[in-house]
Amino acid sequence: MTGAAAGPGRRISRIGFRIGGLSAVLLGVLVLSTVIMAVEFSANQGRIAEATERFRRLQVAAAAQREFGAVRYWLADLAVSQLTLSERNAGAARDRLTERLAELRGFAPEAAATIEGALDGIWNSAIAAVDSYADGNRVVGNTLLSQARVQSDGASGALAALVETLSRQSEEANRTAATAAQAARLRAIVICALIVVAGALLTALVLRSILRPLTRIDRAMVDLQEGRAPGDLPPEGADEFGRLATTLRALHEAQQARAELEEINASQRRTVLTAVETIPDGFALFDAADRLVLRNRRFLEIFAFARDLPESASYAELLDAELASGTLDVAPEEVDTWRAECLARHASPAGSRVEMAYDGRWLLVSKRKTPDGGTVAVYSDISELRARQVELEDARAEAEQANEAKSRFLASMSHELRTPLNAIIGYSEMLIEDAEDAGETGSVPDLQRIESSGRHLLALINDVLDLSKIEAGKMELFLEEVEITPLIEDVRLTVAPLLAINANRLSVAVPPGIGTMRTDRTKLRQNLFNLLSNASKFTSKGRVELEVRRDGGEVVFEVRDEGIGMSEAQLSRLFRPFVQADSSTSGKYGGTGLGLSIVKSYCEMLGGSIGATSAPGAGACFTMRLPAGGAADAGQGGAATILIIDDDAAALDSLGATVRGAGYRVLTASDAVAGLALARARRPDAVLLDIIMPETDGWSVLREMKEDPLLCETPVIMVSILSDREMGLAFGAVELLRKPVEPELLLAALRALTGDQAREVLLVDDDPATRGLFRRILAREGWAVREAADGARALTLIAERMPGLMVLDLMMPNLDGFQTLRRLRETEAGRALPVIVVTSKDLTRREFDWLKANARDVVRKGGDGRSGLLAAIARQVGAGDGTVGPPGEERA
Template sequence: MNSINPNPNHSLSDSLLSALESLTEGLTLYDKDDRFVFANRKYREWRSDIADVLAPGIPFETILRTGVERKLYRDAIGQEEAWIRSRIERHRSADGKFEVALSDGRWLQVTEQKTDDGGIVTLYNDITDWKQTEEYLRDSEARYRTLFDSAPVILFTKNRDGVYTSANAETLEYWKPLNPIGFTDAELLEPIIAADLRRNDLKVIETGQELVLEENFITLQGNRVVLSRKVPLRNAAGAIIGVMGISVDITDRKQVEVELQHAKEAAEAASRAKSQFLANMSHELRTPLNAIIGYSEILLEEADELELDRFQPDLDKIQTAGRHLLNIISDVLDLSKIEAGKIDLYLETIDIQEMIQNIITTIRPVAEKNGNILQIECDNHIGSMRTDSTKTRQVLFNLLSNAGKFCEQGIITLSATKDQEWVTFKVIDTGIGMTTEQIDSLFQPFTQADATTTRRFGGTGLGLTISQYFCRMMGGEIAVDSEPGRGSTFTVRLPAQGVDAPPGTKGIDAARSRAPAAPGDGKNTVLVIDDDPATQDLLRRYLSKEGFQVYTTTNGEEGLDLAKMLKPVAITLDVLMPGMDGWTVLTRLKADSDLADIPVIVLTIINDKNLGYTLGASDYLTKPIQRKRLIALLKKYRASRMPACLVVEDETPMRDMMRRTLQKEGWQIIEAVNGLEALQRLSETRPDLILLDLMMPEMDGFQFVAELRQNEAWRTIPVVVVTALDLTRADRAKLVGYVKHILQKGAYSREELLNEVRNLITESVK
């Protein structure tokens, strides 16, 4: 085809020929008899596979059949004749555009048109790239549709008017039996819900920012909640044309959340009920235990004085059983407070050797009960440490008690060493020892080495759990090393300077919370303010035996009046009393300039020294009363004088026991049965000391302390709280600065009570 115009019946000008040859499209020309006339350069390049038959005068059908025979047309393969007939028919009609797929993968767009003389001119465009793009888009659309429909979430699009334009299978299932496509939310849902949805859509469209939120639906399946993520839907130009939503039905999850919230609230209510129950049980159990332990101490002492030896074994059993029960109650309450995160850290600077001596004095009978020898290894100049004295003592008491229990005819050693940062205590015994497996479960609640141990030695299995918690709370640790048959070594390491209270606890500085010691007026009277008759009787008997003159009252008001009248050397004050509580009594005592110097010993079941000291109590003893400690306190306040002690206690036996105990120590006792009566006693005479129960009718110990605060004449009277109440942080706050000591009823002996009183009086004299 060197000649582009071989047919003498047709002629093309040079300029036209040049134009046709320069076209970017392919071009062919057939005459009215459908014989080949001309093909331009582009066509010849594209169709080089049939160039050998493109000769002038060759019929269109011949050229077409050559291409089919050479399998150049993809759609003709397998249906050659039918395809040839269809193609010839279309060629001769020359009525528009169509596409031809070549076997080599190319696509041509064919446009045929008749000429004025009956011939046919054809234009060819290579549309391979466009067809590939089209195929890619179809595949992409198919993949998108597959993902769209198979996604296990709700997917939809809306236009700017809020009309649903597409929805996947999950969405259609959600709306069943309705089909949202072509409708707005206003046409499908309740007006309020539809308005909320439309407002959210418009926010996305107007701001161009995605929005994640929870939305409510009311469908035929009921009320539903979905978590939706809505994003702006844009066209190719980037203009926002609507919104696309992706939603997950979270109705079931929300229901679970509601149920969990209800369960949480129920659990919290149960926890509060448990805490309240334990607090009530603390009072209800410790109060009678106080009487049991206190009177057994008095009977033991009287039996010894009267040489009634046959009663002593039984009385020993009563006292031992009472203290054992008290220890169990205390352990359970401590564990409950640990679980509730309500344990307070109370830091003070203590003399290490003095603490160890006090511990040994108390623990020696227990440690040596099984024929053991108790040894102490402690440098006389070991110095002091800053710690929570009560918790440190409790840890060492527990370890020494366990050593005495699990060791027979052996040696128990308590050692203490100190370096710049740590104080290390070791309790070493030559007892039964433990295996590695037993050690692994040693610090679990209600767990002992094994069932045999529990049956043989008894105990709740709580002591070491509580000890470990206390050590960690104080910034230290407890470790054990043991070998079966050779004994055990428990090592306690505590910071020498103390640590800040850990999260969930409150640390209170003892040095800032104790009330100053106050001078007395030389009387030997103790006023007992406690609404528990048993406590009053016990205190009366305790103190009377020690030479104190005991006055008791069951309410704070009477206690205050008695204090004014008697000016006792000390007052014991219960916290929980009807009318005016112990706190109020303590406050009013410290607020009265005539009574403020009288030491007040808070005697209560509330185990919260901090509050007592805050309010100005001179000492704080928790019920059941430790008789020795109370007597010691009162003797300390009285010293060589004949001091007066106001005992504010509503229980007659307790008040009488305290009176008898202190009177024997030379105290003049003023009694009040509650805060109101205690206030009346204070108005009549000013005691040197107040022993205060907290739980009393009419006016409890808290109210009594508060009243003391208001009276400048009473503000400096030492107050010792003696109570069976388990003090909260709020309770302690009412006592700090006004209570010298807090004694837990039943948790101290007669001697300890008297020692506390003596010490307070000694301070008063100084």
């Protein structure tokens, strides 16, 4: 059995196992048959050797018998002939017989001894007979010869019997050897036949077990080649066939996925072509070799000379055709320079945006390189916008003069209104004292009402003038270190008479050692006074509470009362200027609705915020949060917080370790629901969001975040195995990173969220649908987009990091576009920020003039809003370098 270790486990080699097993079986059978045949051959060899030995013994016995006969013959001849030759021949025969008897003694000692004894007797008797015949004693000679013959007959019979026995044994041994050899040959034939048959069967079985799956796999491959699903595949497993089956199924699934992707790609291409044809701008796409591969009808309408050129024309051929058309006003001596500059700018556009005069119109030419080395060119007709820009520049100068006149008017009104009121209040106090001293107490109540009305009127005038200053951007901050405890005590003493009017009790909770904060003492004191007086006004014989505490880098002031409370509808318009909860409260409790509006404005100026919770009949709670370090430190709370939403625990650990190691605070959620809840509760600085998640995917989470006013401004970085970056940017993500995420790219993206970005736009609109539309438009133009659902949040985001451009809606709750723009222009950095106002409001001449003075462009929603927005952005972006110039500056 053979195998190869790979992956997490050990893979089985079925083919190697079967072939190796077959080889082992055949080799074993071969070895066994060889051993059996060797044993058979060894036994046969022993039998043949025994038969040979029997035959040799027979030969020895037969030779002894012959020699014994020769001895008898020559002894008889000697007895008759008395010849010496016969005696020598008889002796020679006896010597040979003695040699044979010596050999015979080795396997028949008894017979050899008998014959040797008989031979000696025969020899002696025969010699004695010869001697008797020589002496003439024939009777004795005959007797002795007769005795010798008798003895020789006995010996001859013994030799004959021995020869007979040996002959019989030799024949038996030969028959046994022949029979055994025949049986061994038959057994060898049978064994060979069995080996051949068994080997053939085993080989057939092994080949069948290999070839059948291979045949099924071959048919499946044919099915795949012909576009069909593989039919009869071996079951999946750890062996070769199982892995091949798994691979073929995966290949089929990949083919299906590829076909689906090709269909999606074709559909997307059709969509892109449709979109390219429907956009109002001229569009052209050049490949890496600068040859034209795509153009729309608008391009041909603008550049009529290009209609006769083939679609694969090069950019240089387009320039030559443009020169030949005569639509360009280029001197002959400058043609080469102009052509070289155009080719150089086209070869390295770097997101260039160039305004150019062409054939009686103004065009904005935007070019950008594609990832594959090609170039995208967009040609927008901005002739009307150029004309409007000139008008707006003229109107801005007029608006600046009007704003300056308004500032002088406010200063004059402040003096003209406050001066007589101060006199009225002063004289009222003096008359009260004089009447009391003179004992004319009857006139004192009337004089006190005059004083009270004067002070009330002065407070109203102060509120109106303060609100006017705030809206005009003339309100200034005077930041200083303020001891919190003495300030609260001063406010308590000041508000005490107002609380006594409705018999209310004031409870103040300030923790010991609360220390100081950097703020504007007067505005903080006025805010607290307004909140406490407001609570006392709507509470009768109840309790008003003021609690002060620190929360991180902020100081929190909470004012609670036991008054009439407010409904949700009343809370929604609570902080609007000149608006009270409803008309009934104005008639019953008085007031103009300016106090809370001023409180909110001061909070925002100081870098803080204010909110309220209430219910009818259950009182109200106002929470004011101000940065302890002053407005410049608003929003700074140490390390940024990053929320990671991913259903993969390993990805959560990996991304969390990377982000945490870079010094960020990390929050994690393993599903969309928990992630959205955590984002709403903790308001992270950025979100890392996976796309592929169960139940609710990342696209749905991103869409819900962008529709939520609380979360729409949170930057989102998509993290996924998918690579549709353009789709992610269009949905509102600031970046899309592919898994596995490279730590350097992730940290660079996070750092970019807190760094200076010239190509970053802040989109401010309370309508999620409008934000979604503009986000897609801006992302397509290469802008990084941050979002805010109202003006207050927009100012906070600008304080955290200045964008390169702001697109601002006018009609928004809480803080509308006018107020936002005013707040923005109050700051040194904000005055240089280009702002494009996008609105559906019917502007009055005064509003339009004001916007001309404070915004770069005004674009109306609907109609040509999209092209107007792009054209307005184009006017604010410097050509070639993508930077944004300060107000009033144009870039060529």
